Amino acid sequence: MAIYDTIPEPLKSKPPNQPQADKVLYHKLQNLSSYPECLTEARARLLELLNRTVHKTLTAQNNSNTILSISEYSPEALHTFLNNAANATVQKFEQYTARRKEGGSREILPTFEYAKYWIRLAAPVKYVDGSWLGGIHRLATTHDDHRTASRTAWQILSEELGDGDIRKNHVAVYEELIDTTGNSSIGLGHESRFISNIHNPNQDPHVWTAGVSQLLISLFPEEMFPEMLGFNMAYESLPCHILITIQELKELNIDPYYFILHVSIDNNHCGHAAMGAAAVTTYIDSLKTGQEKEVAWKRVQAGYMMAEGLTTTPTLITDLDRKVEKIFRDKCKTAEPMHTFCSGNIGGANGLGKSLSRWLDPEKFDDWSLVFVKTIADSRWVDKGNPSGSKLVKELKWGGRMFGAYTSVEVRTIEKWIAGMKVKDSFPESKGAYKTFTGNDILSISLLPSATKPPSQRLNTQLRLNIKSFHDLLDPPLPANITGLSSSVLGTLLMLSATPFEYFPSYPSNVSTSEGMAALRTLRALYGFLPEDGLCAGMDEVIRLPDDVIGVVELGRRLGGKKPLEIRSGTMLERLCDYVTKLSRFPVEELSKLLGCQIGFVSCVLTRESGLWDGAKGKQPTPIESKAMEDIGARIMGAWHELLMASAEKASRIKWEEVVEGWDVVVSSISGIVQTLNEGVVRKQTEGCNRQLRQTDGRVDLMKRACAVHFTDEIRGLYSSEDEIMGVYTSTDEIRGV
Structure with a gap:
């Protein structure tokens, strides 16, 4: 090795490659509200990965141990396959244990320093734990017939995220492991520094x-529901590498609890593996025809193959890695005095990297030799797959500053090592494999336009002027006369109350906060899950009878409620639905307003004290359902109480003024809806024209003339047109009867 003062990096940066593109897409998908345009790229990348993994499995020499071995779906065949897969994992681990007992060395984590490095490398996967289910069970994108299956999958997601307890949140547990191993400088999963080659040279x-595959599969929950369930079923099956990682971390005195957690909670008796299989069988068994089931099973298989076909752990140490490690080790002592003044850094900033002289310290090199080999491979000194274009090789040859320091065999070994790093970016042979196998065309998925900014508030709202304290939010000033409201409208509002935080689970790194945990506990209450008791419900939630599950969506449906897209366009109810559902797509940026919306629904709809239910016509909640609604509201307010108190004192991320704004939109809208549906007003309009309406074909014109007399300016101001007024009024029971 030659003496030089600095380590110059190659002048030209590497051309874009797929791993780098995936890093960028990973960041965009964790900040989707800031990059809505990436959905086109995301859909294309999802199709590439499905094609690649389906083709890989279909063309494998032996398919007898893959999901393809189940050519015709049945619950029994699936159960047998998953049991066989679990037994195969046990056998592999027993073989590993035997190798170790015979004197074999650690196979994944050879040294303490390498284990810390490996933990950092694995972070991109661990920081999106559960994200493959992030889009499931939303109101607008979940078919009514599939809500039982999606609910089971959402319970898995909830447990991945800690059931609202930050200590149990898998991402938070891994963040703690990152901190304790000295890797905290890489940042959190959603932060830009996490994909920086300087701060996190991975x-x-x-x-x-x-x-990125985990983030992609959840983007289109309505169109890719079977694939999501299949992906989840594969991902929740216990792999052998986790068992090995636990053993080797223990030997190195590094806390393995994150990995132990995934052995215990993913078990195939009552844990996530069992629940994943239950979600699949529930979904397929709910389909009506044999053809539907056949198509669905193919798509479940495709999702399973995608999860199984992508390696989720850092690249294993190869024989060539070890040969190159030995070459560098042999040079350490000789090179020791030659790099004293080398100020360049290899391996990133903030303590992750080191100067060359420190890396090659003979007394410490054995500790981090493999880390050095991997680190220099990731540096700009190596152009992976291209030895002749690599700065390292150029320096070892004639004209380079290390010419003669390495033998020809050593140089050839390094060249072979670099050539073997080439990453295959494209798989043209797999094009069309997914569509051919499933019959589904992913390119037909319509990319719903995502707003680049939250919706503006378009309703007349002034109630916030009277809000002075937290307790004022629980006493909404609704109209005293509530005799024209129908239970179907309240059912719709009940269903809408499930939406404010439904996008939060799609951002696992952002959920691992106190606000994220409160949002998750809110969703658990709204979806009808049992109160948190510090334990894992697992299959207990799956086997609950449907009648025992009282969630706001199911209850709203029973009362005649509608989903947002089913509401008559142009009405105040439709405008409220549009505002809340669009705002919900910005769970981080608009957290405070969304919380205000949620409290508005609690104070108006989830409690009988508001008076809305007492005056509503039509089907009423049963006493049990009414009690359940009260409990849901209490659980929601309990989840946020401390954070709201802190926000009033400006001691949390929640902005009090925005909470009040969101609350005002919901309460003012509901108040306006009640006013326009008021039975007393309707009666005045109908009493004078009922007889004439029966005798004339001009019903609508006559009713408009009658309405024009009786509507007050205040009520008229809540609508954009006379047609909108008629849209609301013709929905009342009395006028519908006329």
Whole structure:
């Protein structure tokens, strides 16, 4: 090795490659509200990965141990397959244990320093734990017939996210492991520094592709529901590498609890593996025809193959890695005095990297030798797959500053090592594999336009002027006369109350906060899950009878409620639905307003004290359902109480003024809806024209003339047109009867 003062990096940066593209997409998908345009790229990448993994499995020499071995679906065949897969994992681990007992060395984490490095490399996958289910069970994108299956899958998601307890949140547990191993400078999963080659120099293609695949599969929950369930079923099956990682971390005195957690909670008796299979069988068994079931099973298989076909752990140490490690080790002592004044840094900033002289310290090199080999491979000194274009090789040859310091065999070994790093970016042979196998065309998925900014508030709202304290939010000033409201409208409002925080689980890194945990506990209450008791419900939630599950969506449906897209366009109810559902797509940016919306629904709809239910016509909640609604409201307010108190004192991320604004939109809208549906006003309009309406064909014109007399300016101001007024009024029971 030659003496030089600095380590110059190559002048030209590397051209874009797929691993780098996946890193960028990973960041965009965790900040989707800021990058809505990436949905086109995301859909294309999802199709690429489905094609690649389906083709890989279909063309494998032996399919007898893959999901393809179940050519015709049945619950029994699936159960047998999953049991066989679990037994195979046990056998592999027993073989590993036997190798170790015979004197074999650790196979994944050879040294303490390498284990810390490996933990950092694995972070892109661990920081999106559960994200493959992030889009499931939303109101607008979940078919009514599939809500039982999606509810089971959402319970898995809830447990991945800690059931609202930050200590149990899987991402938070891994963040703690990152901190305790000295890797905290890489940042959190949603932060830009996490994908920075300076702050987090991680070029491992496996982890970025696996991480981005988990984010991709959940983007289109309505169109890709079977694939999501299949992906989840594969991902929740216990792999052997987790068992090995636990053993080797223990030997290195590094806390393995994150990995132990995934062995215990993913068990195939009552844990996530069992629940994942239950979600699949519930879904397929709910389909009506044999053809529907056959198509659905193919798509479940495709999702399963995608999860199984992508390696989720950092690239294993190869024989060539070890040969190159030995070459560098042999040079350490000789090179020791030659790099004293080398100020350049290899391996990133903030303590992750080191100067060359420190890396090659003979007394410490054995500790981090493999880390050095991997780190220099990820540096700009190596152009992966291209030895002749690599700065390292150029320096070892004639004209380079290390010419003669390495033998020809050593140089050839390094060249072979670099050539073997080439990452295959494209798989043209797999094009069309997914569509051919499933018959589904992912390119037909319509990319719903995502707003680049939250919706503006378009309703006349002034109630916030009277809000002075938290307790004022629980006493909404609704009209005293509530005799024209129908239970179907209240059912719709009940269903809408499930939406404010429904996008939060799609951002696992952002959920691992106190606000995220409160949002998750809110969703659990709204979806009808049992109160948190510090334990894991697991299959207990799956086997609950449907009648025992009282969630706001199911209850709203029973009362005649509608989903937002089913509401008559142009009405105040439709405008409220549009505002809340669009705002919900910005769960981080608009957290405070969304919380205000949620409290508005609690104070108006989830309690009988508001008076709305007492005056409503039509089907009424049963006493049990009414009690359930009260409990849901209490659980929601309990989840946020401390954070709201802190926000009033400006001691939390929640902005009090925005909470009041969101509350005002909901309460003012509901108040306006009540006013326009008021039975007393309707009666005045109908009493004078009922007889004439029966005798004339001009019903609508006559009713408009009658309405024009009786509507006050205040009520008229809540609507954009006379047609909108008629849209609301013709929905009342009395006028519908006329």
